[in-house]
Amino acid sequence: MAKHIGIVACSAEGAALCYRTICIEGENLIGRKYAHPEITMHTFSFEEYMQYIEAGDWQRVADLMVASAHKVAKTGADFAICPDNTIHHAFDLVVEKSPIPWLHIAEEVAAEAKRKNYKCLGILGTRFLMESPVYPAKLDAAGIGYRIPETKNRERINEIIFNELVYGRFYPESRAYFNEVIGKLKDQGCDAVVLGCTEIPLLVIPEESPLPTLDSTRILARAALKKALE
Numbered sequence: 001m002a003k004h005i006g007i008v009a010c011s012a013e014g015a016a017l018c019y020r021t022i023c024i025e026g027e028n029l030i031g032r033k034y035a036h037p038e039i040t041m042h043t044f045s046f047e048e049y050m051q052y053i054e055a056g057d058w059q060r061v062a063d064l065m066v067a068s069a070h071k072v073a074k075t076g077a078d079f080a081i082c083p084d085n086t087i088h089h090a091f092d093l094v095v096e097k098s099p100i101p102w103l104h105i106a107e108e109v110a111a112e113a114k115r116k117n118y119k120c121l122g123i124l125g126t127r128f129l130m131e132s133p134v135y136p137a138k139l140d141a142a143g144i145g146y147r148i149p150e151t152k153n154r155e156r157i158n159e160i161i162f163n164e165l166v167y168g169r170f171y172p173e174s175r176a177y178f179n180e181v182i183g184k185l186k187d188q189g190c191d192a193v194v195l196g197c198t199e200i201p202l203l204v205i206p207e208e209s210p211l212p213t214l215d216s217t218r219i220l221a222r223a224a225l226k227k228a229l230e
Contacts, residue, residue, distance in 0.1 A: 002030070002037035003228040006077025006100065008068040009043035010084035011166045014198025014217055018083035021221035029229055037228040040075040042068045046166070053086060053128055062093035073099040081105070081224045083217055085196045086129045106138040108223040109194055109216050113144055118192040120145035122185030122211065124178070125196035127158035135196060147188050153181045165199035175203050183210040 005022065009015035019041060026036025044064050052060040065087060069080050079101045082088065088105055095102055113121055123135050123146055130148045139146050149157065160174045178200070182193050190211060195201045198217040206213045 003078040003230070004038040004040065004076045005224050005228050006069065006072030006075075006080040007039060007041035008065050008072065008080050008082040009041050010049050010082065010087055011046055011199065013166060013168050013202060014083045015041065015043065017198065017202060017217045018081070018221045021218050022225055025222065026225060029225055037225065038076070040072045040077050042071045044068065049087065058090040059093060061087050062090035062097075065090060065094045066097045069094070069098045069100060069102075079103065079224075079227060081220055083198045083220055085134060085198060085216055086126045086132075088134045089128065089132045091134075103220065103223055103227065104138070105216055105220045106135045106196075108219050109135070109196075109214050110138040110142040110144060112219050113139075113192060113194075113214060114142050116192070116212075118144065118212075118214075120147065120190045121214065122146070122182060122188075122190040122193040123148050123196050124157060124181070124193060124200060126161050127154050129196055130154050130157075135194065145189075147185055147190050149181050149185065153184070157181065160203075161197050161199060165197070165203060168202075170203045175205065175208070178204050179208060179210060186210045 022039060023036045027033055072080060077100060081103050085105055091104060121144060123130055136146060164174060185193055192212045192214055194214045194216060195204055196216050201215040201217050
């Protein structure tokens with residue numbers, strides 16, 4: 001019997017993509033049409049998360065995540081995932097109080113990069129994510145180098161995420177801007193790029209990207225599927 005997956009959601013578009021991926025790709029691993037593991041998802045208001053993120057209050061972010069973990073655990077979830085890169089900044093505060101184990105999104109991305117033999121990754125995401133230790137810690141442990149965009153690019157990417165992507169708005173000019181930044185990361189020696197905000201895979205088209213992409217949302221979803229079917 002497959003394990004029950006708990007999704008601790010934060011922003012809507014990324015969480016929806018993660019949920020859909022598990023549901024749609026489940027049948028490929030299970031071998032039966034329409035089959036996928038049981039899933040429970042919970043989130044508090046995105047406004048509440050953003051209030052604490054902008055204040056740098058990661059303990060309060062962790063408290064929300066732990067509370068969600070308790071809710072999905074009560075429904076029978078065996079483990080939890082969070083399809084939001086930014087709030088993984090609070091991950092260490094979460095796991096020590098969580099009633100169920102978790103998968104770490106950056107750890108799964110690092111493992112996928114290792115499997116593909118990438119040596120240096122560009123990291124895209126919110127300003128909070130790009131300037132955090134979330135990916136550097138996991139990439140360092142995997143022996144993989146990394147780069148982040150320069151300050152003005154980080155600021156513009158952050159604006160696009162919070163003013164467009166979280167609302168489900170995906171504009172060609174924003175896609176072109178992301179590809180321009182990815183091109184700069186390529187020039188700096190990166191051989192792949194992490195789409196480290198769970199909405200970015202809905203904007204960036206892999207075939208148009210100057211670098212191979214590591215879709216953090218789908219990588220996490222697939223890791224959850226594999227864990228559920230162990």
